[in-house]
Amino acid sequence: MRFFRELVENRTLLLELVRRDVRGRFAGARFGLLWSLLNPAIQLLSYGLIFGFLYGASDPTRRSVLVASLFCGLFPWWAFQEGATRGMTALVDQSALLRRIPMPPFLCVCAATISSFLLQMIGFLLFLGAFSLAGLVTPALAWLWLPVVMGLSLALSLSLGLVLAPIYLALRDTMWVVTALMTVGFFASPVLYELDFLPSSIRFLAAWNPMAALIGSYRSLVLGVDGPEILTIVVLLATIIGLGLAAMSLMKRVEGRLDEYW
Amino acid sequence: MTGVAPAGIEAVAVTKAFPLRAGLRSLWRGATEDNRRLALHDVSFDLGPGQALGVVGENGAGKSTLLRLAAGLSQPTSGSMQRRGMVACLLDLSAGLVDQWTGEENARAALLLQGISGDLLEDRIAEVRRFAELPRHWTEPLRTYSAGMRLRLGYGLAISGHPEVFVADEILAVGDEAFARKCSLHVTEFLAGGGTMLLASHNLYQVEKLCQKAIWLNQGRVEAAGRAADVTRAYREFVEARETDSAAGGTSPVMPNGRLCLVSAAEGGEISFADPVAVQVDLSGLAGASFGIEVRRHTGQLIARLSIPASGALEIAPETLLPGSYSLHLRDADGALHSTSDVRILGERRELGTVLLNHSWGPS
Numbered sequence: 001m002r003f004f005r006e007l008v009e010n011r012t013l014l015l016e017l018v019r020r021d022v023r024g025r026f027a028g029a030r031f032g033l034l035w036s037l038l039n040p041a042i043q044l045l046s047y048g049l050i051f052g053f054l055y056g057a058s059d060p061t062r063r064s065v066l067v068a069s070l071f072c073g074l075f076p077w078w079a080f081q082e083g084a085t086r087g088m089t090a091l092v093d094q095s096a097l098l099r100r101i102p103m104p105p106f107l108c109v110c111a112a113t114i115s116s117f118l119l120q121m122i123g124f125l126l127f128l129g130a131f132s133l134a135g136l137v138t139p140a141l142a143w144l145w146l147p148v149v150m151g152l153s154l155a156l157s158l159s160l161g162l163v164l165a166p167i168y169l170a171l172r173d174t175m176w177v178v179t180a181l182m183t184v185g186f187f188a189s190p191v192l193y194e195l196d197f198l199p200s201s202i203r204f205l206a207a208w209n210p211m212a213a214l215i216g217s218y219r220s221l222v223l224g225v226d227g228p229e230i231l232t233i234v235v236l237l238a239t240i241i242g243l244g245l246a247a248m249s250l251m252k253r254v255e256g257r258l259d260e261y262w
Numbered sequence: 263m264t265g266v267a268p269a270g271i272e273a274v275a276v277t278k279a280f281p282l283r284a285g286l287r288s289l290w291r292g293a294t295e296d297n298r299r300l301a302l303h304d305v306s307f308d309l310g311p312g313q314a315l316g317v318v319g320e321n322g323a324g325k326s327t328l329l330r331l332a333a334g335l336s337q338p339t340s341g342s343m344q345r346r347g348m349v350a351c352l353l354d355l356s357a358g359l360v361d362q363w364t365g366e367e368n369a370r371a372a373l374l375l376q377g378i379s380g381d382l383l384e385d386r387i388a389e390v391r392r393f394a395e396l397p398r399h400w401t402e403p404l405r406t407y408s409a410g411m412r413l414r415l416g417y418g419l420a421i422s423g424h425p426e427v428f429v430a431d432e433i434l435a436v437g438d439e440a441f442a443r444k445c446s447l448h449v450t451e452f453l454a455g456g457g458t459m460l461l462a463s464h465n466l467y468q469v470e471k472l473c474q475k476a477i478w479l480n481q482g483r484v485e486a487a488g489r490a491a492d493v494t495r496a497y498r499e500f501v502e503a504r505e506t507d508s509a510a511g512g513t514s515p516v517m518p519n520g521r522l523c524l525v526s527a528a529e530g531g532e533i534s535f536a537d538p539v540a541v542q543v544d545l546s547g548l549a550g551a552s553f554g555i556e557v558r559r560h561t562g563q564l565i566a567r568l569s570i571p572a573s574g575a576l577e578i579a580p581e582t583l584l585p586g587s588y589s590l591h592l593r594d595a596d597g598a599l600h601s602t603s604d605v606r607i608l609g610e611r612r613e614l615g616t617v618l619l620n621h622s623w624g625p626s
Contacts, residue, residue: 010377012374012377012379016371016375017375020371023360027362028362096358098335099353100351100353100354100358101335101372101375170288171286253289253290254289256336256337257336260280260293261284
């Protein structure tokens, strides 16, 4: 609980770290945020074209649903993956800062995850607006629940980042393992497909994937389809709490010892 | 912190171990016996208000580690490092500053990271600006700054909060004359005002000038501690002895017999540039026929080796060695060192180098 207290006590510092991270990412670039939207747009377009036209549905309505569904899968996944990965490397990336300014190191991890997550979510909201204007999705009252789902996404990303950060600090091989597992996770989660497409014999496995719960929630809210099962939500919450506890214990081990690993 | 206890730093048996091989096991067990390098071993000191402690030692001796611990950026593996009062540190010039941002933006960001906000922030930025004296570059990106300009900014940032304890690593090493004077003045005032300072430096002169006390770290251990002048002298002798040894191609302890005695020197081996360097050489008790006196720069660089056939008086002509520090070494034919003497040539000359060559100048 000390971590929550420190988080609240150092909120100005955290805010500044996030601001710094966001600014640092676009430092020297003239079009900043615009670039961060380019890549998602290209990916969305590519997947849309491949699945919509090459594999796909001839019916234009189905096509637009498909793009909206991909959108609800891809953005949450990117936010999760980038948030967790950048959180993982934050203790090493920010060594210049941690070497000079005394602060609780976990704040750097939080800042890296939060800034990545925020940028992705800004992208998500901008695209959501654009899709609404284009008539691909219909705005609904249920969208007011989106912040809650985003909060849970951030919590998952953050708790995983905080667990991985000390491990990566001590063992840089972690990067390779995590990169590989993220690819597995990408395809094991219903990003490019929906759970209904899976054969019922293996569909039950998805209940244990916390990302399935999150992506399912986004789809349910944005597209107005059925939400994920209660069990998957429980699994999601349990994962966040479990990772959070593990993160606290791991973070305690590296506090005041970061310089031993740089 | 507590308002009653005076500001300062107290280190008690501070030890810091680094795991040699990183790995998950070290997360749980720390640096174990078979997997560690002791960066610091059993270092203790107590530093109160108005005191400055100099830390000297070679690269890798543990100076930076000690300073990092003193600044609270890391924890000792065992022992304790107690800090009382507000601590500021200047350990690394590039750290925490962003190249693409201007001096002002960097100052603002760095101060925000120190937890300063609101009205106080603007005051502090103005203060940093005043101290740094970078009128033209203040609103230019940091990447256009020279090392000295970064130092100005970094120093300003470190001291703008009027800390009670100041931990500084190798400061002033890159600053220009004017700024170095300004820093010296600031440090003197800071100490006079009851500040506490921990300073690591390779500039022994600076340590002697600013610090009353010093410690000499050698491979993580305290080799000497005490009055700054004593510690720096011991360290200087150690370095010079080793440099001469390696220059002579091996370790050669000073032999008990044979003596060099500077005749013309004042206390501390000081001789004016206009005077000859007169040395009394006593070879009594030394076997062998061939001896030499090496004249070396204080860095160990050999300038000349003069043959000495017997005991007697050697005189190096006036206006030969340019002002600076030199040492004379009496060696036998095998290179064994028998006696040394330090010489400091005083005076002001425009020539550079070590020796004033006998030369003439005129129309061709």
